[in-house]
Amino acid sequence: MSTPTHCIRPLGPLKQALRQCRAERRSYATTQELYPSLQTRYPPPTPGFRPSQAMKQNRFEEGMKKIPVAQPPRSTLKACPDPIAAVTASQLTTLDPTGARARLFAHSNPDRVQPGDILLVRLKNSTPFSGICLNIRQRHSPIDTAILLRNQLTRIGVEMWFKVYSPNVESIEVVQRKEKRARRAKLYYLRQPKHDVGSVEGVVRQYQRQRMGGPVGGGKNAKGRDANAGRKKNNQRGRN
Amino acid sequence: MVNVIDNSGAAVAECVKVLKMKRHARIGDRIIVVVQKQRNFGPESGGAVSVSAANKVRRGDIRHAVVVRTTKKWQRPDGSVVKFDDNACVLINKGGEPIGSRMNSVVGKELRDKKWSKILSLAPMHL
Numbered sequence: 001m002s003t004p005t006h007c008i009r010p011l012g013p014l015k016q017a018l019r020q021c022r023a024e025r026r027s028y029a030t031t032q033e034l035y036p037s038l039q040t041r042y043p044p045p046t047p048g049f050r051p052s053q054a055m056k057q058n059r060f061e062e063g064m065k066k067i068p069v070a071q072p073p074r075s076t077l078k079a080c081p082d083p084i085a086a087v088t089a090s091q092l093t094t095l096d097p098t099g100a101r102a103r104l105f106a107h108s109n110p111d112r113v114q115p116g117d118i119l120l121v122r123l124k125n126s127t128p129f130s131g132i133c134l135n136i137r138q139r140h141s142p143i144d145t146a147i148l149l150r151n152q153l154t155r156i157g158v159e160m161w162f163k164v165y166s167p168n169v170e171s172i173e174v175v176q177r178k179e180k181r182a183r184r185a186k187l188y189y190l191r192q193p194k195h196d197v198g199s200v201e202g203v204v205r206q207y208q209r210q211r212m213g214g215p216v217g218g219g220k221n222a223k224g225r226d227a228n229a230g231r232k233k234n235n236q237r238g239r240n
Numbered sequence: 241m242v243n244v245i246d247n248s249g250a251a252v253a254e255c256v257k258v259l260k261m262k263r264h265a266r267i268g269d270r271i272i273v274v275v276q277k278q279r280n281f282g283p284e285s286g287g288a289v290s291v292s293a294a295n296k297v298r299r300g301d302i303r304h305a306v307v308v309r310t311t312k313k314w315q316r317p318d319g320s321v322v323k324f325d326d327n328a329c330v331l332i333n334k335g336g337e338p339i340g341s342r343m344n345s346v347v348g349k350e351l352r353d354k355k356w357s358k359i360l361s362l363a364p365m366h367l
Contacts, residue, residue, distance in 0.1 A: 153346040154345040158367060162320050191325075
């Protein structure tokens, strides 16, 4: 019998369940009065109560926690205020113990090397190189001082940079000074064919003869002899 | 364009390839060149016939060569820097022997490190 009723009213049992639930709820309001054990022990909170605020107010303040850390290392600034200068000085004492090289390029020295001078650089393991000084480069510290020499070898222009304090440089000699002080610090214009002075080998050779104490020019015979001597020297250099 | 400084007969050549490298050549590097200009050996040799007889290479030839001078500055291990006014090379054959028998100007010393001592011994001066 029930089956046909369901077919006619499919939501019949559901309606009945809802009705029952509503009746139970109505009776629940009365249960608290009926059973005092189910009532809350504390009065309900006041309307403005905020639990988070209350927790903050009741917390015991004890400040930041101290974390044990290692002591910072001693400042190296106090130990050595200018390490670069110290290193430079120590290097200079080893590379230039007499201070002659430094004096050759010191600004305080009126006879210092200046651009335009003809210099002869003797090297430890190579042939000496001579040329016109085009540029003296002093970077941040005197130890970096370098010179740019230009010369013509077999009619080919050659330029070389030499570090002044290099252990490979045996000596730097001033062969000839520029008569008039150059009005530029860098004589790069000497690379132009218009201004090129060509080879300075002749000047250097004469200077070397003078230093050796040989004859300096003179009569026709002497000239011829000198020319031969020069050629011999040149050959030697070529063979090296 | 590089100058040719030996007596092979070439005066100016053009580099078309740097061997064993994908960048520029420096002193001692082997390159392939095309001869662009022939050298004339003085007026006394005279005539096109004698010029071609004296020259071992002709214009348009493709040859191997070794760079002996560069205008690019090159810093050596000792801190010195060398720079020449021109780029120059010496022609060699496939086996590495120089084609010319003499050279007429200064060459770089780096040739020694690159095992070109034969060229170095032919040069009148090296730096």
